[in-house]
Amino acid sequence: MSMFKALVIAGALATGTAAAASPAHLTDARYLAAARCQVLLSSSALGPVNSQAIDAVMRSEDRIHSTQAYNRATEVRETARNDVRHAGVYARQELAAERNGACQSLIPVQTVAQAR
DSSP states (O other): OHHHHHHHHHHHHHTTHHHHHHOOOOOOHHHHHHHHHHHHHOOOGGOOOOOHHHHHHHHHHHHHHHHHHHHHHHHHHHHHHHHHHOOOOOHHHHHHHHHHTTTGGGHHHHHHHOOO
C-alpha cells in the first residue's frame, strides 16, 4: 500500500466520528479519500455494493471544492481504478476491506438511508 493511501485511510478513520457529528462538508483530504472510495464502492471486481450513497456525496462535494482538489480527486479515482484493475486475490481482499471499513465512515447516515 502506498504512503498516500495509508495516510488517506488513517485520516478517514481518525476523523470518522468527528465527521458523523458535524453536518459540514468534507475537508479536501476526506474529499480525496471519498473519491477513492467511490471507485472501490462501484467496482464490480470487488463484489456488488450499492454505490448510490457515495455517488450522492461526491455530486454535492464536487461543486464545493476548488479546481485543484477536483483535479486531484480525478487523479485519485484513476489510481484507484488501476489498483483494482491490477489487483491479485490478496490485494482485492485488502481493497474490499478498505471499501467495507474506512469508506463507510465517509458516507453520512442520512445519505445511506436516502439511497435505499
